[in-house]
Amino acid sequence: MRSDIVFGQYCEGSSFLHKLDPRWKIIFVFSYIVGLFLAKNIFAFALMTLSIILLWVLSGIRAKILIKGLRPLLFIIAFTAIINIFWFKGETPLLPDSWFFQIYLEGIINALLIVLRVAVLVTGTSILLTYTTTPIALTDGIEQLLAPLAKIKVPVHEFSMMMTIALRFIPTLIEETDKIMSAQKARGSDFSQGSLARRAKALVPVLVPLFISAFRRAEDLATAMECRCYTGGAGRTRMNVLHSTWRDAVMLVAIAAFIAGIVLLNIFAPGYVFAM
Amino acid sequence: MSAIIKAEHLSFAYPGDGDTPAVPVLHDVSFEIEEGSFVAVLGHNGCGKSTLAKLLCMILEPDEGILYINGKDMTSEDITDEDIYDARRRVGMVFQNPDNQLVATIVEEDVAFGCENLGIPSEKIRKRVDEALDTVGMRKYARHATHRLSGGQKQRIAIAGVLAMRRKCIIFDESTAMLDPGGRKEVMDTICRLNREEGITVIHITHYMNEATLADRVIVMNDGRIIMDGTPGQVFSCADKLWEAGLDVPQTTELLWRMKEAGYNVRLDIFDPEECASEIAKAIAEKR
Ligand SMILES: Nc1ncnc2c1ncn2[C@@H]1O[C@H](COP(=O)(O)OP(=O)(O)O)[C@@H](O)[C@H]1O
Ligand SMILES: [Mg+2]
Numbered sequence: 323m324r325s326d327i328v329f330g331q332y333c334e335g336s337s338f339l340h341k342l343d344p345r346w347k348i349i350f351v352f353s354y355i356v357g358l359f360l361a362k363n364i365f366a367f368a369l370m371t372l373s374i375i376l377l378w379v380l381s382g383i384r385a386k387i388l389i390k391g392l393r394p395l396l397f398i399i400a401f402t403a404i405i406n407i408f409w410f411k412g413e414t415p416l417l418p419d420s421w422f423f424q425i426y427l428e429g430i431i432n433a434l435l436i437v438l439r440v441a442v443l444v445t446g447t448s449i450l451l452t453y454t455t456t457p458i459a460l461t462d463g464i465e466q467l468l469a470p471l472a473k474i475k476v477p478v479h480e481f482s483m484m485m486t487i488a489l490r491f492i493p494t495l496i497e498e499t500d501k502i503m504s505a506q507k508a509r510g511s512d513f514s515q516g517s518l519a520r521r522a523k524a525l526v527p528v529l530v531p532l533f534i535s536a537f538r539r540a541e542d543l544a545t546a547m548e549c550r551c552y553t554g555g556a557g558r559t560r561m562n563v564l565h566s567t568w569r570d571a572v573m574l575v576a577i578a579a580f581i582a583g584i585v586l587l588n589i590f591a592p593g594y595v596f597a598m
Numbered sequence: 599m600s601a602i603i604k605a606e607h608l609s610f611a612y613p614g615d616g617d618t619p620a621v622p623v624l625h626d627v628s629f630e631i632e633e634g635s636f637v638a639v640l641g642h643n644g645c646g647k648s649t650l651a652k653l654l655c656m657i658l659e660p661d662e663g664i665l666y667i668n669g670k671d672m673t674s675e676d677i678t679d680e681d682i683y684d685a686r687r688r689v690g691m692v693f694q695n696p697d698n699q700l701v702a703t704i705v706e707e708d709v710a711f712g713c714e715n716l717g718i719p720s721e722k723i724r725k726r727v728d729e730a731l732d733t734v735g736m737r738k739y740a741r742h743a744t745h746r747l748s749g750g751q752k753q754r755i756a757i758a759g760v761l762a763m764r765r766k767c768i769i770f771d772e773s774t775a776m777l778d779p780g781g782r783k784e785v786m787d788t789i790c791r792l793n794r795e796e797g798i799t800v801i802h803i804t805h806y807m808n809e810a811t812l813a814d815r816v817i818v819m820n821d822g823r824i825i826m827d828g829t830p831g832q833v834f835s836c837a838d839k840l841w842e843a844g845l846d847v848p849q850t851t852e853l854l855w856r857m858k859e860a861g862y863n864v865r866l867d868i869f870d871p872e873e874c875a876s877e878i879a880k881a882i883a884e885k886r
Binding site: 487543548549551553557558560 | 693707759
C-alpha cells in the first residue's frame with residue numbers, strides 16, 4: 323500500500339491526457355498556472371471553471387478521486403474563505419448597522435473566487451501531472467527538457483539517474499523498515515508510547531540497521547551497474563524516446579486559447595473585478 | 599570449441615589500508631571455460647567465489663596471473679577502457695540479491711538499461727528487450743513495476759537484462775540462494791534452457807548440490823584454491839573430499855556412499871532418485 327510510491331497517485335489509463343508527451347505536459351502545467359493567476363473578473367473565472375471541467379473529461383479520471391485530492395486542503399480553503407468574508411471592506415453591506423461586525427457582498431464573492439482558484443489550481447495540476455503521468459515519465463520529461471543545460475555543466479543526467487534510483491529503492495527501503503520495526507517490536511520495543519524524546523530514541527535501533535543495509539545495497543547496485551556497462555550519461559541512448567504527437571499540438575493550441583481568453587475577458591468584459 | 603574464458607595462475611588480495619592488513623583471497627587459480635558449457639562452482643562461504651566472479655567480469659583486477667577473455671589478454675599493459683567494455687559486453691553477471699541489481703522501476707526499462715548504456719538505437723533496443731523478455735517468459739510483465747515481482751521473477755528480469763546485451767557468457771553468483779523453492783526452480787529451468795537452447799555459456803556459483811548435478815562440469819574451491827574439477831559424477835564420487843572442504847553432497851550420493859561403506863557394490867555417480875533406487879535394489883539382490 324504505502325510502497326505504491328512508484329506510481330505515486332498515477333491512475334492507469336489511456337486517455338487523451340495520458341498520451342501527452344511529459345515534456346509538453348510540464349510546459350502546459352506552468353502555462354496553465356500562469357493563466358489561473360491572470361484571471362481577474364467573474365467571466366475569466368467562468369472560463370477557468372470551464373477549463374477544469376474540460377480537463378476532467380479529457381482525463382477520464384473519476385470525480386471521486388479528484389474530490390479526495392482536495393480533502394487535505396479543506397482547512398486552508400475554509401480558513402482563507404472566512405478571513406476574506408470578515409475582513410473585506412466592500413460597498414454592499416449585508417448586515418444591519420447595529421451589528422458589531424459587518425459582512426459585504428463583495429467579500430463573499432471574493433472568498434468564493436479564492437476557493438475556486440485554489441481548487442482549480444490543485445485539481446488542474448494533479449490532473450495534468452500526477453494523475454496522468456508516472457513519476458518515471460516525469461523524470462524523463464524533466465531530464466530531456468533540461469538537457470540543453472548539460473552544455474553549461476549542469477549534471478542533468480546524474481540528477482535524473484538519482485531520481486530514477488530513488489524511485490526504484492524507496493519501496494524496497496520502506497519494506498525493509500517495516501521488517502526491522504517488526505523485529506524490534508518482537509524484542510519489546512515500543513514506537514507508539516512515551517515522550518517524544520523516548521519515541522525518537524526507540525527509532526535509533528531501526529535507523530542504524532536500515533542505513534547499514536542501504537549502504538550495502540548501494541555498493542551492490544554500483545557493481546551491478548558497472549557490470550551492465552554503465553559509464554555515465556555520455557553516449558547513452560534511450561529505449562523509450564519521447565515523441566510529440568498531434569495531441570500535444572492540440573493541447574498547446576487549447577492552452578494558448580485559454581490564456582488569451584482570460585486576458586481578453588480581463589480587459590473587455592465588464593463586471594466584478596477580483597481583488598487580490 | 600574454443601575457450602571463452604581462460605585463467606592462468608590468478609591471485610588476488612583485497613588491499614588493506616592503514617591498520618587493516620590486505621586480505622589474500624585467491625591463490626594461483628587456473629582454469630578454462632569452454633564456449634557453450636555449463637560449469638557449477640562450489641565452495642564454502644568466504645572461499646573467494648564472488649571475488650573470482652568479479653575478476654572474470656573485470657570489476658576487480660588480478661594481482662598476478664593472466665586472464666584471457668575470448669582469447670584476448672585482459673591483464674596486459676596496453677589494455678584500453680574500450681577493451682574492458684568489450685569484455686564486459688561478453689561476460690555478464692546475475693547477482694545474489696534480486697533487489698540490489700535492478701535499476702529501473704519498470705520491467706522493460708530495466709531490461710533496456712544495459713543496451714542503453716551501449717548506445718544502441720532505440721528501435722533495436724525495443725526489439726532486443728522484447729526478445730529477451732520472451733526468452734525468460736516475462737513478456738506479459740513488461741510494463742509492471744519491478745518491486746512488485748516475486749524473487750524468482752526479479753532474477754529472470756535480471757537475466758533478461760544480460761541477454762538483451764547479447765552476452766555469450768553469464769555468471770550466476772548464488773542467484774538462487776535467496777529464492778523460495780518455486781522461484782529457484784523457475785530460475786534453474788531458465789538457466790538450463792539458455793544453456794541448451796541458446797548456447798549461452800553458464801558459470802553457476804551455488805550452494806545447492808542438486809543444482810550442481812545439472813552442470814556439465816563442477817569446480818570445487820576451498821580457501822581460494824581450486825581443489826577439484828571434473829564432471830559431477832567424478833567430483834561427487836569423492837564425497838569424503840567434499841565433506842572435508844565443508845560442503846554437502848547430493849542426497850543420492852550420500853546414500854550410495856553409505857551403502858558402499860556398508861560393503862555394497864554400487865556406483866556413486868547417480869543423481870536421479872529413480873536410477874538410484876534401482877541401483878540399490880540391484881546391489882542388494884547381488885549381495886544376496
Ligand atoms: N571488499 C572487500 N574487502 C576486503 N575483504 C573482502 C571484500 N570482499 C570480500 N572480502 C573477503 O574475501 C573473502 C572471500 O569473499 P567472497 O569472494 O565474497 O567469498 P564467497 O563468495 O565465496 O562467499 C572473504 O574472506 C571476505 O571476507
Ligand atoms: Mg559470494
